[in-house]
Each structure stands twice: as C-alpha cells, then as structure tokens.
Amino acid sequence: RKEVEQDPGPFNVPEGATVAFNCTYSNSASQSFFWYRQDCRKEPKLLMSVYSSGNEDGRFTAQLNRASQYISLLIRDSKLSDSATYLCVVRARGNRDDKIIFGKGTRLHILP
C-alpha cells in the first residue's frame, strides 16, 4: 500500500456543484494531516489542516477518519477559481525531523 494515495482525477465538475476528495494513508502513527492546493506552475499552498473533530473553512470541509486511515476534503458551491490540484499531506514523527509524505494530487477542473 502506498504511503499516501489519492485518486489522480481529473475531476470535471460543473460550477456550483459539490465535490469530494478522499486520501488514504498507510502509517497508523501519522500525527498531522493537511490539504494543500497547487495551481499550474505554482508552488503548493496550505489550504487547511485536518483535525480529528473535522474542521470547516468557508466552503471547504476536511475530515479525518483514523480508524480507516483516510482524510477527505469537501468543496461546496464550487467556483471556477477552485480549479487546481489538491495535495493530501501526512506527517509522522521521524528521527531528527518529522516525516512528511505528499500525495501525488487530485486534479480538479471546474466547468463553467
């Protein structure tokens, strides 16, 4: 099983729709979880951290299921500007530093 696995997409979704991404991770000792957004030819940018209780930031909701080892991202009322690649990121404790694993990303295209 890959350390962090995401559906590569692309997801082609009409504007205004709701879209959901899932990400699975293999290391049960993982401690922190994040969603990043990456626009074409740009650097990844932190979208939100993911907490055990679930968290929401405007149209974005992130959830964590430790028992099943997956995290999810829900985008409601999608906008054209949401078109990007969404990276799932997992952090586990390492020796000198934490081990951070990036998923390969899920591409999202919002269609007008």
Place this chain on the structure above:
Amino acid sequence: DAGITQSPRHKVTETGTPVTLRCHQTENHRYMYWYRQDPGHGLRLIHYSYGVKDTDKGEVSDGYSVSRSKTEDFLLTLESATSSQTSVYFCAIRLGQDNEQFFGPGTRLTVL
C-alpha cells in the same frame, strides 16, 4: 507569505555542469527543505536542514548536496547535472502550530 525566495527561478544548463540553487528566508526558521516535483511522482524530499551546518538526506538525495552556513540560506548543488535532474525544485520552511510547510516559488531547471 513566509518570506521565502528562490534563485534562479529558471535555468537551462548542459549535462555535466555544476548547478547551485539558492533558497533564502527572512524569518529565522530553523527547518528548511529541498524538494523536487516531477509528473507522476509528486513532491519528493531531496535534503533538509534542521539548523546551521545540520543537514540530512531525504528519499532522493543521490546526485545532490546541500549546505547551510547561515540560517537564512539553504543551497542545493548538483555537482554534475544529468538530464534526469530536469525538474521543478521547491524550497520549504516549517512553521505553524501544526508544523506545516510553506513553499518558495520554485526553480524550473532544465538539463540538456
């Protein structure tokens, strides 16, 4: 904005030549990272630093060396560039309550 700059932003070089990429941060962060990003692979850690003169290897360190003689600068050197090192290189720092990573704008390197 985490105050990270990378130079150069674009570089074309020939196989066998040495190349040095620079990452500069202005906010005294202890941890700095070098990643490469390639289609189909996502972000992969090359080397990281946990303080001045303290560095360690990541998962794809072969062919790369790093140096950190000052807190603000983290240099990545390709001693003899190969075509397989054509990639986009991102520098990152670690901060925040969840130790999330923030990225520089990237360097696009082409080795002919």
